[in-house]
Amino acid sequence: MPERWYKQAVVYSLDVETFQDSDGDGIGDLRGLINRLDYLARLGVTCLWLNPIHPTPNRDDGYDVTDFYGVDPRIGSLGDFVELVHQCENRGLRLMIDLVVNHTSNEHPWFQSARGNPDSPYRDWYVWSKAEPANKDEGEVFPGYQRGTWSFDEEAGLWYHHRFYDFQPDLNWSNPEVREEIGRVVAFWLQLGVSGFRMDAAPFVIEEIHPDSADRRFVFEWLNDLHDHIAWRRGDGIMLAEANVDRALIPEYFGPRGNRIQMLFNFLVNPRIFLALARSSAAPLVTAIESSPPIPEQCGWATFLRNHDEVDLSRLQESERADVFDAFGPDQNMQLYGRGIRRRLAPMLGNDRRRIELAYVLQFTLPGTPVLRYGEEIGMGDDLSLPQRDSIRTPMQWSDAPQAGFTSSDKPVRPLVAEGDCGYPRVNVTAQRADPGSLLSWFERMLRSLRECPEFGIGQATVLDPKNDAVLAVRFDCPVGTIVALTNLVDEECTVDLSPQPGTGRKPLDVFANRPYEPGPTDLSAVELDGWGYRWIRLARPIAPG
Ligand code: NOJ
Numbered sequence: 001m002p003e004r005w006y007k008q009a010v011v012y013s014l015d016v017e018t019f020q021d022s023d024g025d026g027i028g029d030l031r032g033l034i035n036r037l038d039y040l041a042r043l044g045v046t047c048l049w050l051n052p053i054h055p056t057p058n059r060d061d062g063y064d065v066t067d068f069y070g071v072d073p074r075i076g077s078l079g080d081f082v083e084l085v086h087q088c089e090n091r092g093l094r095l096m097i098d099l100v101v102n103h104t105s106n107e108h109p110w111f112q113s114a115r116g117n118p119d120s121p122y123r124d125w126y127v128w129s130k131a132e133p134a135n136k137d138e139g140e141v142f143p144g145y146q147r148g149t150w151s152f153d154e155e156a157g158l159w160y161h162h163r164f165y166d167f168q169p170d171l172n173w174s175n176p177e178v179r180e181e182i183g184r185v186v187a188f189w190l191q192l193g194v195s196g197f198r199m200d201a202a203p204f205v206i207e208e209i210h211p212d213s214a215d216r217r218f219v220f221e222w223l224n225d226l227h228d229h230i231a232w233r234r235g236d237g238i239m240l241a242e243a244n245v246d247r248a249l250i251p252e253y254f255g256p257r258g259n260r261i262q263m264l265f266n267f268l269v270n271p272r273i274f275l276a277l278a279r280s281s282a283a284p285l286v287t288a289i290e291s292s293p294p295i296p297e298q299c300g301w302a303t304f305l306r307n308h309d310e311v312d313l314s315r316l317q318e319s320e321r322a323d324v325f326d327a328f329g330p331d332q333n334m335q336l337y338g339r340g341i342r343r344r345l346a347p348m349l350g351n352d353r354r355r356i357e358l359a360y361v362l363q364f365t366l367p368g369t370p371v372l373r374y375g376e377e378i379g380m381g382d383d384l385s386l387p388q389r390d391s392i393r394t395p396m397q398w399s400d401a402p403q404a405g406f407t408s409s410d411k412p413v414r415p416l417v418a419e420g421d422c423g424y425p426r427v428n429v430t431a432q433r434a435d436p437g438s439l440l441s442w443f444e445r446m447l448r449s450l451r452e453c454p455e456f457g458i459g460q461a462t463v464l465d466p467k468n469d470a471v472l473a474v475r476f477d478c479p480v481g482t483i484v485a486l487t488n489l490v491d492e493e494c495t496v497d498l499s500p501q502p503g504t505g506r507k508p509l510d511v512f513a514n515r516p517y518e519p520g521p522t523d524l525s526a527v528e529l530d531g532w533g534y535r536w537i538r539l540a541r542p543i544a545p546g
Contacts, residue, residue, distance in 0.1 A: 005094070006196070006238050006263055006369060007300045007457040010447055012045035013198075013307065014374035015061070016053055016075045018395045018414060021407035028395065028406070028413065030076035034087050039429065043377060043440075044447030047094040049198050049240070051308060053081070054100075057107050059167050061308075061393065063098075063200065064105035068185040078192075085193035096240065097189060099197035101182050102204045103168040111169050115156040125181075127161035127172045129211030138214065139163065143337050145388065150211070159211065163204045173222060174208055183229050190230065196238035202253065202261070203243050220252050223260035238262040240302055244312060250293050258296030266301040266368055268292065271313045273305060273362055275320050277355070278327035280490045282472035284320075286463050289367065289474065300457070301368030305359060306376055309389055310340030333384050342391045344422075346379035351421050353379075354532045357442060357514065358487060361534045364450055365474065365485035367461040377443040378432050381422020383415060390414060397424040404428055449512035453536065455483040466496035471529065473498060482539040483511065484524070491531035499525035503540040511536045 020032030030053075040048065052062035055070045062072070071081050088095050104111055114122040129150065136150035141164050150159045151166040161170045171178050186197065199205070208217045223239075230237040243253050244267040253261050269292075272284040295301075311328075313321045321339075328334075328348040329341035336342040349355040356379060364370045375396055382391045394417050398405035404416050404424035417423050432440035450456065459476030466473045470490040476483050482503045488494060501524045508519055508527075513535040520526050529535065 004262075004298055004300070004458075005236060006047075006240070008451075008454050009047045009094070009369050009457075010045045010450065011047045011049050011096070011240075011302065011369060011371040012040060012043070012374065013049040013051070013371055014396075015051040015308065015393065017051075017062070017072075018393060018406075019374060020396065020398070021409065021412075024408040025074075026407050026409035026411045026413055027074050029074070030071070030080035030084050034080075034084055037087050037091055037093065041091040041093060042444065044444055044451060045372065046092070046451075047096060047195065048088065049096040049371070050098065052098045052100055057105055057167075059105070060165060061389075063100050063164075064103075064107075064168050065100055066105045066108045068101070069188055082192060089193070094195040095193065096196045096198055096238075097194050098200055099186065099239075100200040101171060101185070102201040103162060103164060103170045106167045106169055115153050115160075118156075124175050125172055125178050127170050127209045128156065129159040129161070131159075131211065133159060133211040135214050142388075145337070161209050161211070163201065163207075170204070170209065173205060173219070179222060179225065183226070186226065186230060187233050190234045190237050195234075195236065196230075196240060196262075199239050199241040199261070202241035203245055218249075218252070220255070220260060223253070224255060227255070227260050240265070243267075244315075247291065247293060251295070254295050254299040256296075258298045262298065263300050263302050263369065265307075265371070266292075266303050266366075267312065267315065269301070269366060270304060271311065271316050271320075271324070273359070273366075274311060274313070274324045274328060275316060276362070276472070276489060277349075277359060278323045281469050282487075282489060283469060285362070285366070285472055289461060289463050292367070301366075302371050303363050303366050303368040304371040304373070305363045306345050306373045306392065307371070308373065308393060310336040310342045312340045314339040336388060342382070342384070342389055344380055344382045344392050345376060346422055346427075347381045351379065351381075353439065354491075354514075356439065358489070358532045358534060360443075360446070361485075362472065362487050364446065365456055365487070365534075365536065367456070367459075367474075367476075369457060370450075377440055378427055378429055379422065379439045380427060381417050381420065383417050386414065397428045399428050399430040400425045405430070446512060449536070453481075453483055453511060453538075454478065455481055456485070459483070464498055464501075466498060466527075468494055468496050470494070471496055475501075477503075484537045484539060485534070486527065486529055486537070487534045488529040488532060493528070493530050493533070495526050495528050497525050498527060499523040501539065506540075508537045508539060511538050 017028045019028045020036050021028050022032035054065045055067045055072050056062045110122040113120040133150045137148040139149045140146045206218045239261050240263040241261045269288045272288040275284040395406040432438035455476035455478050459478035462475045464473040473486045514533045
């Protein structure tokens with residue numbers, strides 16, 4: 001089994017701007033993040049993924065870049081970034097950054113030059129049409145908030161394509177010069193020490209756009225080129241791509257020999273976790289795992305519950321989506337783009353500690369590498385008075401000091417959640433650090449246990465049949481051992497029979513569980529589970545003891 005760091009990682013995603021301010025200007029910054037690295041190391045995560053850090057007019061929270069080689073001066077300098085890399089290395093933490101190269105900001109000097117001058121060397125770096133495209137209103141990503149996908153630019157006298165907002169003109173990836181430039185961008189950050197990139201909007205990056213055709217053609221070979229380029233510059237560098245695509249297309253993204261993208265966010269599983277929780281049934285997850293396409297050995301899934309966007313339910317059937325909306329986002333104001341929920345997990349689950357644990361245990365024991373969003377480890381809430389996805393992008397709650405210790409300014413970049421059950425006077429790191437029974441302490445224990453279980457990251461997953469629709473039981477086999485993970489999705493205790501189970505023959509050992517259980521019979525013929533309980537049972541460990 002070749003060693004692949006990303007298959008045994010725990011990724012923590014954060015936006016520098018809302019994590020920790022160090023200079024009192026109200027905006028989180030790189031120095032603030034450096035000061036919090038010990039917290040992250042103690043939590044037990046192994047890799048940080050930073051949302052965009054580049055200069056930006058900030059009209060899409062940094063996903064509108066004006067300089068791919070720079071750091072947004074509001075959060076620091078390149079010098080601060082290199083110091084961050086160094087301090088991460090000191091703690092054995094890896095660093096990934098967002099690679100937002102489907103588009104630029106319309107304020108990027110490339111677009112400014114391209115629109116203003118037909119002879120500009122950057123003219124062909126964007127996607128233009130002389131005639132008004134017939135499909136100009138189709139294919140919007142943010143329905144209700146975005147005006148079409150082609151807009152007329154007065155200065156150029158041409159239409160330009162934008163898959164996202166009109167201030168995010170798409171780069172023309174068919175132009176080899178664009179691909180070469182992105183190669184330089186990637187090389188630059190690898191040289192500065194990042195271990196990889198979260199590739200934004202991958203399907204749109206590799207999509208060839210023609211103004212007079214609605215046919216979609218994807219050029220997967222561009223991903224091979226990027227893969228090889230990264231591998232040449234940094235052997236263990238990776239891409240983790242956002243590609244919310246049909247199941248049938250997924251193997252194309254990994255590549256026939258695993259030579260395109262190493263990791264994909266699992267958008268097939270994410271909405272089905274919510275469906276499983278809403279229906280108290282393991283069936284949606286059983287189907288999702290069993291129907292996952294086979295993937296090359298060196299590739300892997302990244303699982304997530306909450307990210308910086310809405311929970312996207314568009315892959316569910318209408319009745320399934322309705323059940324999830326009813327359970328977790330019943331009010332219109334909790335929903336977004338007609339397809340998703342703009343809430344954090346704790347309020348979605350009524351701040352019920354047992355259900356929050358259950359949800360995270362479910363995610364962390366599904367095949368793949370878990371990705372955790374900042375603040376979820378303490379059960380942060382949302383602010384539905386903020387527009388669109390800003391509701392879940394409020395600053396980190398460090399303490400009960402003014403502005404939660406995020407900043408000494410009284411004008412934080414975004415308001416803190418101050419009121420209610422999730423407000424920072426009640427939910428904050430300092431209080432939870434002092435309390436061994438807190439959600440944060442539970443996360444620390446869970447992550448420590450997870451890191452003792454490489455089976456979840458590298459093992460072969462087999463769904464078992466516990467003959468109980470509310471229980472998900474998955475067995476993970478790999479050369480270093482075998483683990484069975486059980487989660488009970490109802491608030492009713494049960495005993496399940498998993499016998500016969502190859503590899504048993506000694507007392508099953510709970511590596512992690514919602515409480516200490518009696519070991520039960522060796523052949524797993526009677527495994528007890530509390531209501532909303534969970535157990536990770538180690539069956540065999542040929543190499544290490546325990
Ligand atoms: C996907 C990102 O996750 C989202 O936050 C962003 O708005 C769009 N891509 C555009 O870059």
